[in-house]
Amino acid sequence: MLVLTYAEENYLKAIYHLSEGGQHNVSTNDLSKEMKTKPASVSDMLRRLSEKEVINYRKYYGVTITEMGKKAALQIVRKHRLWEVFLVEKLMFSWDEVHDVAEELEHIKSQLLIQRLDDFLGNPKYDPHGDPIPDEYGDVKSRPRLPLNEMEIQESGQIVAVRDSSAAFLRYLDKVGAYIGARVKILDKVEFDGSLEILVDNKKNLFMSKDVAGNILVIQTS
Known part of the structure; x- marks a missing residue:
């Protein structure tokens, strides 16, 4: 073992x-x-x-x-992401607070505990940052997604994940109102620097740099 x-x-x-x-x-x-x-x-x-x-x-x-290494790594990732879901949904942590705590909890060895945690949470497929949660066998279900800055003017999508999960970046997204699940539409792109004007949830206009938009992942809806 x-x-x-x-x-x-x-x-x-x-x-x-x-x-x-x-x-x-x-x-x-x-x-x-x-x-x-x-x-x-x-x-x-x-x-x-x-x-x-x-x-x-x-x-x-x-x-x-190695294959053995991948299986072991995926189980660590699974525990980390399940604990993040638990911390956000059940203990009311914000998504920028959970990483360091989950880093400690991911080393708990009990497989029974993790399976019961998964069941207790309703077998979530994604963590609070939109990353897929491997199942108990290490299988990962991914979905097609692209960086927000690669969408064209008038295209719409839904934010499903972030590339940068640092606390500072997540707090910035909270501040501007860009969250997992938000619906977005590209209104304009600035030729000079690639910055974007974005409509969020059909009610709020945001101006966003190319770098920030590149760290937001979306699925296209039109």
């Missing part, structure tokens, strides 16, 4: 995300930046994870995640 420490789980989840679910190699330097630690410490951890067969690691060639 695979047993990972708290730190090993954090590294494995980071490798999973940086590799975009195992599609790419991850460099030691990129992982060092993500984990905010020295490359030498990263190398030591990678050797440990390699011994547990959750990654493939060769010095100077980067890291790839």
